[in-house]
Amino acid sequence: MEKLLMKGNEAIAEAAIRAGCRHFYGYPITPQTEVSAYMSKKMPKVGGLFLQSESEVAAINMVYGSAAAGVRTMTSSSSPGISLKSEGISYIAGADLPCVILNIVRGGPGLGGIQPAQSDYFQATKGGGHGDYHLVVLAPSSIQECVDLTFEAFDIADTYRLPVMIMGDGMLGQMMEPVVFGEHKGREIPEKTWACSGTNMKREHNIVNSLYIDPKELEDTVIARQKKYDYILENEVKYETDSVEDADIVLVAYGTIGRVAKNAMIKARAEGLKVGLVRPITLWPFPAKAINDIASTAKAFISVEMSMGQMVEDVRLAVNGKAPVYFTGRTGGIIPQPTEILEKIKEVAGGIK
Amino acid sequence: MNNEIVIAGFGGQGVLFAGKLLAYTGMMLDKEVSWLPSYGPEMRGGTCNCHIILKDDLVGSPVVVEPTEVIALNGPSFQKFENSIVKGGKMIYDSTLIDVKPVRADIEYIAIPATKMADDINASKLANMIITGKMIKETGVFTLEEVLEAVKKLVPASKPELLELNQTAIKKGYEYNA
Numbered sequence: 001m002e003k004l005l006m007k008g009n010e011a012i013a014e015a016a017i018r019a020g021c022r023h024f025y026g027y028p029i030t031p032q033t034e035v036s037a038y039m040s041k042k043m044p045k046v047g048g049l050f051l052q053s054e055s056e057v058a059a060i061n062m063v064y065g066s067a068a069a070g071v072r073t074m075t076s077s078s079s080p081g082i083s084l085k086s087e088g089i090s091y092i093a094g095a096d097l098p099c100v101i102l103n104i105v106r107g108g109p110g111l112g113g114i115q116p117a118q119s120d121y122f123q124a125t126k127g128g129g130h131g132d133y134h135l136v137v138l139a140p141s142s143i144q145e146c147v148d149l150t151f152e153a154f155d156i157a158d159t160y161r162l163p164v165m166i167m168g169d170g171m172l173g174q175m176m177e178p179v180v181f182g183e184h185k186g187r188e189i190p191e192k193t194w195a196c197s198g199t200n201m202k203r204e205h206n207i208v209n210s211l212y213i214d215p216k217e218l219e220d221t222v223i224a225r226q227k228k229y230d231y232i233l234e235n236e237v238k239y240e241t242d243s244v245e246d247a248d249i250v251l252v253a254y255g256t257i258g259r260v261a262k263n264a265m266i267k268a269r270a271e272g273l274k275v276g277l278v279r280p281i282t283l284w285p286f287p288a289k290a291i292n293d294i295a296s297t298a299k300a301f302i303s304v305e306m307s308m309g310q311m312v313e314d315v316r317l318a319v320n321g322k323a324p325v326y327f328t329g330r331t332g333g334i335i336p337q338p339t340e341i342l343e344k345i346k347e348v349a350g351g352i353k
Numbered sequence: 354m355n356n357e358i359v360i361a362g363f364g365g366q367g368v369l370f371a372g373k374l375l376a377y378t379g380m381m382l383d384k385e386v387s388w389l390p391s392y393g394p395e396m397r398g399g400t401c402n403c404h405i406i407l408k409d410d411l412v413g414s415p416v417v418v419e420p421t422e423v424i425a426l427n428g429p430s431f432q433k434f435e436n437s438i439v440k441g442g443k444m445i446y447d448s449t450l451i452d453v454k455p456v457r458a459d460i461e462y463i464a465i466p467a468t469k470m471a472d473d474i475n476a477s478k479l480a481n482m483i484i485t486g487k488m489i490k491e492t493g494v495f496t497l498e499e500v501l502e503a504v505k506k507l508v509p510a511s512k513p514e515l516l517e518l519n520q521t522a523i524k525k526g527y528e529y530n531a
Contacts, residue, residue, distance in 0.1 A: 005377050005388070031392060114392070175415050176373070176388040178380045263413040337418050 001180045008146045009034035009173040012102060012166065013042070015150035016074050018181060021100070022048035023066040023073040025059040027081060030114040031170035032104035035076040056081040060088030060101075067097035068208040070195025072154050076102035078170075079120050080111055082128065089163055090129025094210030096194075096225065098157035100150070101135075101165045104173040107333040115333025116170035116256060121310035124167050125284040132222050134229050136164045136236065137283040139254040143177035149281070151184040156236065158189040160228055167283065169306065171256045171335065237290070238281035243269070244294050247276030249348055252291065252315050253304040254280045257329075257336065261304045264341035273349055283311070288318035295322035300348050304341055305329040354384055354409050356494055357417040359434050360481075361402035362426025362447075367481030370507070371424065372403035374485060378495050378503035379407040387415035400429050407494065422492060424484055426467070428453060435460075445488050447480060463491050465529055471522065479522040486526025497527050 006014070013035045016024070024043060026036035036052065043050035053059040059075045066073035077085060082103045092099055105120045107113040120128075124137045136156050140146040146168065153164040196206050212218035242262065244250055249268075253261035258279040268275040278294065280287050295301070300323055303312035309327040316325045328344035330336045358375065362368045369390050379386040389404040404417035419439045425431040425446040431453055438444060440459045449468035465487045467480035482504075489495045501520050508516040 003380055005373070005380050005386075170392070171389065171415070174390055174392050176376060177412070177415075178386060259412075260414040260416070266413070335414075335416055337416070338414060339418075 001182055003178040003180055005176050006143060006179050007034055007174060007176050008143050008168060009104065010038045011143050011179050012076075012146050012150050012168075013038035014181065015147040016100065016154070017042055017046060017048065019072065019151045019154040019184070021072040021074050021154065022046070023063075023071050024049065025051050025053050025062040025066075025073070025075045027053055027056050027059050027077065029078045029081045031106060031116075031173050032076050032078045032102065034173070035102060035104075056084035057088065060085035060092075063099045063101075064088055064092050064095070064097065067092060067099040068095070068196050070192040070197045072158070074100040074102065076104070078104045078106045079108050079117075082120065082123065086123070086128035089135070090127075090131050090133060091210050092163045093129070093133035093135070094131060095208050096161045097163070097208065098154075098161050099163050100153045100157055101163055103165060103167050105167060105169045107331065113333040114170065116172070116335060117306050117331060117333055118169060118255060118257065119307040119310065119331055120167065121283065121305070121307060124165050125286070125314070133225070134162075134284055136160070136162065136232060136285070138164065138166050138238075139281060139283050140166065140168060140172065141255050141258045141279060143172070143175070143179050145281075146172065147179050147181060151186070155187040155189065158192075159187055160232060161194075162228070167255070169256050170333075233285045236282060237285045237287050239287035239290055240279045240281060241290070241294070242277040242279070244276035244278060244298070246274055247294075247297075248274040248299045249345055250276045250278055250294055250298045250301050251304050251341070251345075252278045252280070252301055252311065254283060254311065257304055257306050260336060260338055261341055263338040264304075264345065267338055267342050268345045273345060275345055280311075286314045286318065288314070291315060291318035292320060292322070295319045298323055300351075301325045302344055302348060303327050303329075304336065306335060307331050354379075354407050354494065356405075356407040356422060356492065357420050358405040358407070358422045358424070359402055359417050359420040359437075360405070360424040360426075361400060361430030361434060362481075364399065364401040366401075366426045367478060368401050368426060369403050371481040371485045372405045374482075374500065374504055374507060375405050375407065375494075377507055378500050381503050381506075382495070382499065384408060385410060385412050387412045389415040389417075400427070400433070402430065422488065424488055425451060426480065426484065427451065443491060445484060445491060447484055449480075463487065464531065465526065467526065470525055470529065474518075474521060474525065476518050476522055479518060482519050482522035483526035483529075486523040487529055488526075490527045497524065
């Protein structure tokens with residue numbers, strides 16, 4: 001299989017096309033503009049549609065329309081743009097439609113900066129839009145994983161009829177690593193009998209809607225959707241662990257910072273400190289059970305993030321009082337160095353002896 | 354192989370391309386590689402840099418904090434990264450554009466008048482390839498043939514004259530002796 005050297009943004013775009021996405025709606029914003037640029041070049045060559053909309057709000061509503069028609073569709077943006085899309089994302093979730101949304105996160109709040117950050121964790125996992133809904137949130141940490149999870153994102157979206165978010169950051173979007181586009185086996189996708197794709201005068205027309213005036217009817221749809229979420233919580237959790245079996249201190253870190261945390265772990269091990277790492281790959285569903293199991297042997301946890309501490313709350317809920325949970329991180333576009341994480345490890349280690 | 358390289362200069366000097374060439378050569382040889390550019394306002398006329406990691410085993414963080422080699426194509430880059438180089442590391446710099454006195458005794462300084470040499474072969478934009486040639490000679494990270502092979506993949510097939518010029522520049526740098 002041929003290895004290619006690609007930027008994360010371009011690799012995700014290529015993977016989306018290979019996964020069968022033929023309807024992409026974009027609006028430029030650093031640091032994800034290469035996704036749109038790549039789509040604009042490639043989509044016409046595969047008979048697909050690239051459309052640069054007049055705004056992020058328009059783009060997500062175009063996705064809403066395409067998803068209702070039953071085609072694989074996607075939009076991408078970075079933090080401020082995702083805030084604009086949040087209303088549309090809630091509507092899509094409320095209408096039970098599949099689509100993929102890419103967030104290449106930059107520092108915030110507001111226009112913030114353009115350097116890598118993870119400060120959109122709350123927005124992604126707790127619902128940036130209104131209402132009882134969840135996105136499945138996938139957090140790759142290498143370019144190869146960007147590719148593999150993009151295929152997965154479309155499959156998960158179609159399997160469960162919900163929006164899936166791929167959450168990277170500026171570093172992952174801009175860096176290049178070797179990737180292989182292997183054969184993606186793919187899941188068996190249920191037929192889209194609900195799609196508004198033309199009746200051919202052979203069936204009743206379908207309706208896509210998120211408005212239910214009757215409270216009982218609305219409650220029923222929300223409860224039905226919750227059952228889907230409960231199933232996903234049991235069946236779609238993905239994470240990676242490293243050296244947790246004998247670890248006193250377990251780092252929890254995802255995406256870009258997961259890699260930096262691994263360097264810190266190696267440094268700490270070299271100094272005789274028993275440190276392990278859990279890297280959540282799905283941020284929702286969060287690997288709560290896995291972390292709780294590890295908490296039976298670990299003496300302390302440190303959530304390492306490029307934010308002021310957001311995932312740390314989920315780590316605390318997962319650990320559920322079995323061990324202390326600490327936080328370390330930088331924000332605003334600064335990537336913590338392994339030595340900074342090592343300092344925190346030593347500080348915590350000093351306390352647990 | 355365990356090289357953590359920073360290439361830095363002005364935007365437009367081909368810093369990112371030189372880095373891509375090293376990463377691509379590494380990939381062709383089945384090494385683990387990463388290439389991380391600086392992006393943002395600093396690229397517009399200011400300094401621009403990229404981080405390249407070449408390893409036998411998996412690359413962790415792609416951010417290079419303590420480079421084993423720095424290639425500096427302008428004065429500000431030389432000054433910015435000089436102190437970050439690991440003990441025993443190398444500073445390879447363009448002596449046409451950089452007129453600074455080396456201060457460290459624990460790293461090796463390798464000067465090459467890359468910009469002047471590029472002008473001499475009527476390829477003023479290829480100082481990046483000249484200095485890359487020098488870098489592989491001094492570090493032995495790749496052979497000349499390996500890099501000449503990799504550059505074939507990075508220059509569009511529609512521009513054979515550009516490929517030849519790039520290869521000439523790499524060879525000039527490789528063969529340069531102060």
